[in-house]
Amino acid sequence: MTTCSADPSEKASGDSEVYLFSPEKLKLLSKWDQLEKKLAEKNVKARPLKHSDFKNGYLELLSVLTTVGDISKSQYEERFNQMKRSNEVEEHYVIVVIEELASGKIVAASTLFLELKFIHECAMRGRLEDVAVLEAYRGQQLGELVVKIIVELAREVYKCYKLSLDCKDKLIKFYAKNDFNYDSNMLCIRF
Ligand code: 16G
Numbered sequence: 001m002t003t004c005s006a007d008p009s010e011k012a013s014g015d016s017e018v019y020l021f022s023p024e025k026l027k028l029l030s031k032w033d034q035l036e037k038k039l040a041e042k043n044v045k046a047r048p049l050k051h052s053d054f055k056n057g058y059l060e061l062l063s064v065l066t067t068v069g070d071i072s073k074s075q076y077e078e079r080f081n082q083m084k085r086s087n088e089v090e091e092h093y094v095i096v097v098i099e100e101l102a103s104g105k106i107v108a109a110s111t112l113f114l115e116l117k118f119i120h121e122c123a124m125r126g127r128l129e130d131v132a133v134l135e136a137y138r139g140q141q142l143g144e145l146v147v148k149i150i151v152e153l154a155r156e157v158y159k160c161y162k163l164s165l166d167c168k169d170k171l172i173k174f175y176a177k178n179d180f181n182y183d184s185n186m187l188c189i190r191f
Helices: 030-039 058-062 073-089 142-157 169-177
Strands: 044-047 093-100 105-115 126-131 162-164
Touching: 030 044, 030 142, 044 105, 044 142, 058 105, 058 126, 073 093, 093 142, 105 142, 126 142, 142 162
Parallel strands: 126 162
Antiparallel strands: 044 093, 093 105, 105 126
């Protein structure tokens, strides 16, 4: 039996067009038309991560950021499905990718991770995570554009009270140019 849904993110798991979150969320951004136009001029588009993106190079892209390891297609799909199931209860994993129109390849991406808090009257905190641009595609402002999309999603759609990130020293300038300021310190234990 075929099931129909107005929301493409609601299609049955295993379908190649399953999105991690609804593409309609991007269209809610007040600057979406402007952002979409700027991306189209660069022959790319922004969309949510898809169940089928193993073949489109999402993991290769992440490997420009840190160690990804040897992940099989089924491991990718299982992790995607876990995130998707979690999002169906309460949205936490908002992964935006930039796809090259001609090839379908993912050339940049970023994640908005949403954390439910009690503080600030049960507020939502956003974390900007896993910002990556393929080396061959740098210098076209794709990083700025994908960060801008996450910032506006956090501000306008998910109403986060703050958006934070951690990064290497060499990237501080880039994030400062994109409206991030020093606030508190980030400390960490590596396991
Ligand atoms: C950077 C990333 C973070 C990522 C981490 C991976 C941004 C803003 N920050 O800190 O999201 O998870 O690198 O590095 O993209 P790690 O493997 O050393 O944790």
